[in-house]
Amino acid sequence: MAVKTVSILGATGSVGQSTIKVLQAQNVDYQVQALTANNNWELLAEQAITLKAKRAVIANEAHFGNLKQALSGTGIEAAAGEAALIEAAAMPADWVMAAIVGMAGLKPLMAAIEQGQGGTVAIANKEPLVAAGALVLNAAKKAGTTILPVDSEHNAIFQVFEPHNKKNVERIILTASGGPFRNHSLGDMADVTPEQALAHPNWSMGDKISIDSATMMNKALEVIEAQFLFGVDTEQIEVLVHPQSIIHSMVEYSDGSVLAQMGAADMCTPITNALGYPARLKTPGQKLDFKQMKHLDFEVLDEERFPTVRLAYDCLKQEKDKRQAACIAFNAANEVAVDAFLNHKIAFLDIYKIILYIVNHRPDERVGSLEDILTYDKSIRMMTESYIVSENSKKAKASI
Numbered sequence: 001m002a003v004k005t006v007s008i009l010g011a012t013g014s015v016g017q018s019t020i021k022v023l024q025a026q027n028v029d030y031q032v033q034a035l036t037a038n039n040n041w042e043l044l045a046e047q048a049i050t051l052k053a054k055r056a057v058i059a060n061e062a063h064f065g066n067l068k069q070a071l072s073g074t075g076i077e078a079a080a081g082e083a084a085l086i087e088a089a090a091m092p093a094d095w096v097m098a099a100i101v102g103m104a105g106l107k108p109l110m111a112a113i114e115q116g117q118g119g120t121v122a123i124a125n126k127e128p129l130v131a132a133g134a135l136v137l138n139a140a141k142k143a144g145t146t147i148l149p150v151d152s153e154h155n156a157i158f159q160v161f162e163p164h165n166k167k168n169v170e171r172i173i174l175t176a177s178g179g180p181f182r183n184h185s186l187g188d189m190a191d192v193t194p195e196q197a198l199a200h201p202n203w204s205m206g207d208k209i210s211i212d213s214a215t216m217m218n219k220a221l222e223v224i225e226a227q228f229l230f231g232v233d234t235e236q237i238e239v240l241v242h243p244q245s246i247i248h249s250m251v252e253y254s255d256g257s258v259l260a261q262m263g264a265a266d267m268c269t270p271i272t273n274a275l276g277y278p279a280r281l282k283t284p285g286q287k288l289d290f291k292q293m294k295h296l297d298f299e300v301l302d303e304e305r306f307p308t309v310r311l312a313y314d315c316l317k318q319e320k321d322k323r324q325a326a327c328i329a330f331n332a333a334n335e336v337a338v339d340a341f342l343n344h345k346i347a348f349l350d351i352y353k354i355i356l357y358i359v360n361h362r363p364d365e366r367v368g369s370l371e372d373i374l375t376y377d378k379s380i381r382m383m384t385e386s387y388i389v390s391e392n393s394k395k396a397k398a399s400i
């Protein structure tokens with residue numbers, strides 16, 4: 001079914017803006033239902049006017065007055081706050097892009113899935129898949145909503161994964177650029193600044209995912225994301241460093257064939273794929289030029305310098321009733337630690353130490369429902385924040 005109505009959750013972010021670029025490059029007059037953002041009301045209003053959206057929602061209520069004023073006389077509805085965000089996600093749309101960052105995207109994602117009957121929810125927002133993968137996929141099945149992965153690696157796997165040959169899939173090879181510190185020693189990484197960590201060599205992305213790429217937490221989260229999306233055994237998922245970011249991931253079959261998806265390091269390709277699927281549309285983004293390509297290099301991930309990926313496997317290998325709590329804690333501790341690093345409260349290498357401590361000391365709880373997940377996620381965030389405060393005060397005392 002051709003897509004006619006669309007919504008973008010997280011429209012002002014890096015993926016959100018690329019999504020708008022992709023929509024505008026098509027010869028289709030999409031009806032934009034809802035556009036949402038957290039703080040950037042100016043850009044949101046501009047996008048809503050350009051795309052003639054029905055509704056624009058700002059999550060942070062402090063900006064409601066500004067948004068309302070910017071949209072006055074346009075006929076576009078303005079709304080603010082969490083309830084309004086969820087309501088906007090639930091507006092009927094054939095295709096919804098989930099591009100909020102972090103667990104803040106879980107409730108809107110669930111609302112989009114539940115309304116999506118017969119339609120599609122394209123998911124870039126990986127954190128809800130990591131913390132609540134089973135819940136998200138079951139909701140989609142129940143509602144008859146198609147989930148399409150937009151994370152470039154998972155979109156690549158999706159393109160070369162033959163569902164009818166699932167039992168003959170031997171390995172999923174998730175490629176990783178290695179991030180800005182691929183060649184740094186642990187010593188070099190000890191005093192890197194947020195600004196250095198934000199400078200990704202291949203991809204231009206939001207702050208949180210850029211820091212995740214520097215710690216390799218992004219790949220760690222993607223291992224868990226792949227496990228949920230493709231339902232293979234944890235042992236079948238491998239991570240391979242590929243500095244050029246040309247092969248976005250691969251699937252190896254029992255006959256020895258390895259299918260890879262290639263493309264420029266540009267999110268327009270996976271977004272265009274998800275918008276057109278099963279047809280192929282035109283990307284407004286970059287294309288590969290094989291004549292300019294000298295090498296495709298591959299390296300084994302150095303787990304000593306980048307131990308986050310190993311920790312993701314440890315979480316997935318926990319007994320079934322402990323696994324989900326481990327994944328929630330893994331993700332939530334990281335979100336809090338990344339925020340602390342970006343605010344100069346902790347050092348770069350503390351991010352992993354904090355996640356490790358929280359995963360190992362988390363309370364053991366069975367979490368199943370959406371409420372359980374959100375409550376547990378919140379308690380882990382509080383635990384992580386107090387751990388950071390107590391470690392920092394120990395350090396301050398030691399330095400007196």
Ligand code: NAD
Binds near residue numbers: 100125151
């Ligand atoms: P970003 O920070 O650039 O944008 C995030 C968007 O979410 C913004 O529109 C922001 O307003 C909104 N948002 C943030 N906090 C919110 C909150 N509390 N409530 C409501 N809205 C909120 O992030 P991004 O780089 O576009 O990444 C978005 C998601 O896609 C992340 O989960 C990321 O891991 C994933 N992803 C991004 C890329 C990429 O190239 N940027 C690639 C693959 C996957």
Ligand code: MG
Binds near residue numbers: 151
């Ligand atoms: Mg990715």
